[in-house]
Amino acid sequence: MTLADALDTIPDPLSGRGLVASGRIATPREKGGIADLILDVTGLDEAQRGALEQAARAVALGVPGIRDVRIMQTAEKTGRRIIAVASGKGGVGKSTVSANLAVALKRLGLNVGLVDADIYGPSQPRLMAAEGVKPEARDKQLIPVATRHGVPMLSMGQLVPGGQAIAWRGPMAAGALGQLVDADWAGMGVDTLVVDMPPGTGDVQLSMIQKHKPAGAVIVSTPQDLALIDATRAIDLFVKAGVPVIGLIENMAGYACPHCGEISDPFGSGGAEAQAKALGLPFLGRIPLAIAIRTASDAGDPPAAGDGPEATAFTDLATRVAAWLNPSLSPRF
Template identity: 75%
Template sequence: MSSKDPLSAALDRIADPSGGAGLIASGRAAPPRLADGTADVILDVTGLDDAERAALETQVKAELGRVPGVSRVRVALTAAKRERRLIAVGSGKGGVGKSTLAANLAVALARSGFKVGLVDADIYGPSQPRLMHAEEAKPVAVDKQLVPVETDYGVPMLSMGQLVPSGQAIAWRGPMAASALGQLVDARWDDAEILILDLPPGTGDVQLSMIQKHRPAGALIVSTPQDLALMDATRAIDLFNKANVPVIGLVENMAGYICPHCGEASDPFGTGGAEAAAQGLGLPFLGRVPLAIGIRTASDAGTPPAAGEGPEAEPFRAIATRIAAWLNPSPPGGF
C-alpha cells in the first residue's frame, strides 16, 4: 500500500506522541489493510504509558473511521520487550562495603535518570532493608510473583531480609538459596531497565546459579586496598571471566581515613591497591570511596549518601557516571 493511500495519509495526520512526525512516517504504525469495510492497523506503543496508549488508540480509530469505505477499525497494540540489564556487585570476601556500594550505586543511577531496581541477593546476610530504610516494608505476591517494595529514594527493592523475621538465620543449602534468589530477580519489576544485584561474598553456589540462569550484563568488584582482600577479589573476577560475564571494573572502598578532629589522613588498609590490581588485570578502575564517618552514620540510619548533596555523595555519583557510560557508551568504548 503506497504512502498516498488514504488510510496511511490519515495515520500520518496523527502526530507520534514521542515526536512530531506522523504515525506512518515515525514507524509507530504499519500501513493499514482494508477488507470488507474493516481497516486493520498494527500500532507500536513501545515507550508510552497506559493513558497515552489509550488516547492514541482512540485517535487512530476516529481518524480511520472518517475515511470513505471504512465501517470498522481494528487496532492491534504491540510493544517491544523492555531490555533489562542486570549489574552484579560482587566481592571475594565479606566486610568490604559491597552492600553499601550497591545501594548507593542504585540511588545514584536513579537520580541520573535510569529506572533502577535493587535486588539484595546476599541471601544469608541481607542488609539492604537497613541501608534503604525499608526494614518494615513487606513485599506482596500477585499471581505467585513478588512485587518489589518502594523506597524513599526512587529505587524499588526486594530482599530476603523483608521476607524473614529480623535476626533469623537463613540456614539454607545452595539449591534452596538459589531458588529464592530466582524469585527476587524474576519479580514484577515493571519498567525497571537496570537491576543492581548485591551478591553474597565469595564464589559459591548462589553466585554460580545466578550467573548461569540470569546472565548479568556486567559485574563490578568491590575491594579494600588490602592485599588479602585483593586476593579474594581476584578470585571473584576469575569466576565472572570464566562465565563470560564482562567485568566492568574495580572499586576501592575504605580507601583512606581523615580524622574528624585533627584532619590528618591515614590509610589503615593501605592505599591504591585496587587501582594497581585493576591496572595489572587490564580492567578499568572505577573509583575509590573513603573510610568516612559520614558514610557509616548515614548508612546505619538508612539514608544512602548518594541521595543527598554532601561530599559523601560524590564518590558514588562518580562511579555511577562511569557505569552509565559503560551501559550507554558514547562514543563507543565507554570510559
C-alpha cells in the same frame, strides 16, 4: 584471525565492547565450513537486532574457510540489564556500595531496581530504610517494595523475621534468588537491576550467572592484599563465565580525621587501582572510609541521595557505570 577474533571486532550497541568480550556471542563453533553463532539480543530493539545479526554474518563469512553461517538469537525473558556487585570476601562494604550505586544511578536518570542477593546476610532493608516492609505478590510473582529514594527493592530480609537465621542449602538459596530477580520489575518501570551479591564464589553466584546472566560485574575491594587476593578470585569467576567486568572499586580508601583533617590509610592505599591495572581492568574510583557513610547507612539514608564529598564519590562511580552501560550517552555524564 580466528572466528572469535573477527566477531570481537563488532561493537556491542550497549557496552561498546566486542561481541565476544561483552558476552553478546558465546564462543562460536565452526565445523565443516559452517559457523554456528548464538547471539544474545537482550536489551536491543528490533532494528539493533537485525543490524547486529547482519554484521555478525558478514564478518563470519569473511573468515577463511567459512562458507555458511547459522545464527540463533536469544534474549533474557526479563529484558533487563543486571549489574552484579560482587566481592571475593565479606566485610569490604559491598552492600553499602550496591545501595549507593543504585541510588546514584537513579539520580542520573536510569530506571533502577535493587536486589539483595546476599541470601544469608541481607542488609539492604536497613540501608534503604525498608525494614519491616513485606512485599506483596500477584500471580505468585513478588512486587518490589518502593523506597523513599526512588529505587524499588527486594531482599530476603523482607521475607523472613528479623534476626532469624536462614539455614538453607544451595538449591533453596538459588530458588529464592530466582524469586527476587524474576519479580514484577517491569511494573515498577525498572530496566536496570543492581544486584548485591553474597561474598565468595558459591551456589548463588553460579545460579546468577547461569540463569540471570549479568550484563556486567562491579568488583568491590579494600586496598589490603588479602581482600585483593579474594577479589581476583571473584573476577576470575565472571571472566570464565563470559560476564564482562565493568571495573574495580577501592572501598574504605583513606580516612580523614574529623579533628585535624589529616588523611590516614589504615587499610593501605592504591592496592585496588594497581590490581586493576595489572589485570587490564578499568579502575572505577575510591570510596573513602568516612564516619558519615557509616552513620547515614545505619539510618537508612544512603549518602548518594545527598550532597557532600561522600555523595560525589558515589556519583562519580555511578557515572562511570552508566557510561559503560550506554556509551552513546557518556558525554551527557
